[in-house]
Amino acid sequence: MAMAAGGATAAAAAPLAETGQPAPYNFNGIVRDGQTPLEGVEITVSGNGVDETVATGADGRWLVGLQEQGTYTVSIDPSTLPEGVTLRDPSFESRELTASSSANGVLFPLGEPTGGGSAPTPSGGTGGNTGTGGEGGTGGTGSSDPGGDAGSGEASTGAASNDFGSKLLARIISGVSFGLLLALAAIGITLIFGTTGVNNFAHGEMLTFGGIAFYAATTLVGLPVWISVVLTLVAAAAFGWFHDAAIFRPLRRRRVGLVQVLIVTIGLSIALRYFYQFLIGGGTEQLRVDRGIVVQVGPVNMTMSNVVGMAVSVVVLLGVGLFLTRTRIGKATRAVSDNASLAAASGIDVDRVIRIVWVLAGVLTGLAGILYTYFIGANIKWDVGFTILLLLFAGVTLGGLGSAFGALVGALVIGLVTELATLFIAPDLRYAVALLVLILVLLVRPQGILGRRERIG
Incomplete structure (x- = not known):
């Protein structure tokens, strides 16, 4: 079956x-x-x-739909390549690949032979002169229409048709999903900053920890998904507590300055990142989990895992909002964030509040790590948290430093902007667009969307 010019949609017909x-x-x-x-x-x-042959469209895209997971032989016909264009490695001409997620990107590196190399994984990434496959990808957040550029693995949300309206709706849903995920981790950053004044640059590694713990429980040990979720969240809570008990509480007691603490967080980030690389290697590890069926919502196709991920994010964020506004500990957290000295004078145990904040931040960020590895891409990489750390800080800054609700709003804006931008520009540039929006907003409103004006000097 030949694909019509215009891309992947024809192949799925x-x-x-x-x-x-x-x-x-x-x-x-x-x-x-x-x-x-x-x-x-x-x-x-x-x-x-399955025995399907498709031809790439005018945009170079191709797609072959499958009804079940399994191992398939994927081949390219070198005789159909333009004159002078060859495979970089002839062994890539035909190989067996496993369809383990809803969208599995396949690489066919083109160019001069390099004299070696290893076969690429079936999901995402970029390499040399190749195009990459779409929705699933590996690590990060990527284009959501089928056959889009991978290497970044965002929510498995794609347009069921090729018209602009369907693509726009798919990107909006994908952007909201990504924004909710960012919000879970960004709220942890803003709570820590509000109660301690510390910008934790190792926060991305807390997200990676959640992903690695979930990968270990589901894939290495073979536990059921929901048991793995519970164990991962407990481990993430303990990891957050350890951060405060072993590092930041002793620094507070010694009255170490914020600049020195900032340098400590940067060093901690680097140390943890390379420790993770030592543990799981420098490649991308696939999770052995079932991401559920594909459901069609109007003109948009979504995996059931993506629907569940969005629902879980909304419920947890509502729970955090109720915790901060309706519980005694939540109100104490807001009091410490507003003025720690006054809160201490009022009888609030500031150290206890900070310890609870670190545990809560660990849980929220660990949950974000689970969503990022399972509900989004079904894979984990050693530096996955570091790749979106800048977006997390962008969401916190855009919403207003120290404001949990501001972090939610800012993260949603960043998520939507990054996904909608791919309608008009190359997916690799979408993060730059999000940061440009951050700069423009702060030029108009320096305190952020929900931040408070402060007098300096």
Whole structure:
């Protein structure tokens, strides 16, 4: 079956026609020579009752829909490549790959032979002169339409058709999903800053810890998903407590300045990051978990895991809001954030509040790590938290430093901007657009969206 020019949607037509439902899984990608997409290159996927041949569209995209997970043979026909364009490694011409998530990107590196190399994984990434596959990707957050650039793995949300309205709606849903995930971790940052004045640059590694713990429980040990979630959250809470008890509480007692503490957090970030690399290696590890069926909501296709992830995020964020506004500890946390000295004079145990904040931050950020590795991409990498750390701080700063509700608003704005930007620019530039929006907002409102004006001097 040949794909019509215009991309992946044509390739998915057969499964839709035969079953009346969106194909729950797919192999997809973009074939490019440098930055030039190649049209008419034939890709064949066979195995498990599938024998489909598609041709890349004018944008170099291709997609083959699948009805079940499993191992398939994915091949490229070198004779359909333009004259002078060859595979970098002939062994990539045909290989067996596993469809383990809803969207599985496939790499066909083009260019001069390098004399070696290893076969790429079936999910996302970029390498040399290749195009990459779409929604699932690896680590980070990526384009959400099928066949979009991977290497960044965001919510598995794609347009069921190729019109602009469907793509816009898919990106909005994907942006909200990503924003909710960012909000979970960003609230932890803003609570720590509000009660201690510390900008924790090791916060991304707390997110990575949640992902690695979840990966270990589900894939290395083989525990059920929900038991793994509970164990990961307990471990994340203990990790947050350890941060305060072993490092930051002793620094507070010695009255170490904030600049020195900031340097400590940067060093801690580097140390933890490379410790994680030592533990799981420098590649991307796939989780052996079932992400559920693909459901169609109007013109948008979503995996059930993505729907559950958004629902969990909303429920947890509402719970945090109620905790901060309706409970005694929550009110004490806000009092310490407003004025720690006055709170202490009022009889509040400031150290106890800070310790609770670190535990809560650990839980929220660990949950964000679970969502990022399971509900978003079903994979984990040693520096996954570091890759979005700047976006977390952007959300906190945009919403207003020290404001938990501001962090929620700021994170949602950042999430929406990063995803909507991919409608008009290359996905690799979407983070730059989000940071540009941050700069523009702060030029107009320096205290952030929900921040308070403060007199300096």
